[in-house]
Amino acid sequence: MVFEMLKVLILLIFTIFFGIVLPELAAADASSSGAPETVPPKQKTAAAKKHEPTAKGETLKFDSREYEIRRYDLNKDGKPDIINVFKKIPNKKGGFDLHIYLKMMDLNHDSKIDTWRFFDEKTGAVMKEELDKDFDGKIDRTDYFADGIVVRSEFDSGAEEIPAGKNGGQK
Numbered sequence: 496m497v498f499e500m501l502k503v504l505i506l507l508i509f510t511i512f513f514g515i516v517l518p519e520l521a522a523a524d525a526s527s528s529g530a531p532e533t534v535p536p537k538q539k540t541a542a543a544k545k546h547e548p549t550a551k552g553e554t555l556k557f558d559s560r561e562y563e564i565r566r567y568d569l570n571k572d573g574k575p576d577i578i579n580v581f582k583k584i585p586n587k588k589g590g591f592d593l594h595i596y597l598k599m600m601d602l603n604h605d606s607k608i609d610t611w612r613f614f615d616e617k618t619g620a621v622m623k624e625e626l627d628k629d630f631d632g633k634i635d636r637t638d639y640f641a642d643g644i645v646v647r648s649e650f651d652s653g654a655e656e657i658p659a660g661k662n663g664g665q666k
Contacts, residue, residue: 505661549613552623564581574606579598580597600612602630605630607632610626623638623640635650
């Protein structure tokens with residue numbers, strides 16, 4: 496019980512830090528590779544078939560003509576702890592602006608992504624967050640957002656569930 500609470504607390508701290516501090520750092524970072532990037536495959540779902548962005552679906556592919564990827568190695572182990580994917584949006588000057596599309600995070604530094612945060616590419620608002628709370632490589636919880644508030648949470652039936660209250664599962 497204490498271990499589970501500690502994991503949730505660590506996840507919350509990382510989520511707050513990465514959501515507030517790192518988007519500002521991302522704007523300053525100009526590194527990207529020219530080759531298309533991929534994210535490891537996860538389980539197929541109906542959402543992926545509808546072309547809704549999800550880490551549960553087939554391999555996510557990011558063409559460098561449409562997306563820019565920036566990696567951050569926070570603990571200096573040579574492996575990225577945060578990967579930001581930006582959608583390239585054409586601007587009036589003939590170039591493009593970068594809009595955050597996806598933030599992937601390895602919260603426990605085991606070289607596996609634990610959190611996928613999807614953003615509305617036009618507004619920058621968080622739309623959905625998929626979490627591997629027990630760090631077993633499978634998504635245990637999916638939170639859906641509206642105006643920055645979790646409006647719906649889905650839990651894997653095999654994972655420990657947090658009862659939903661009046662506030663949609665938030666405590």
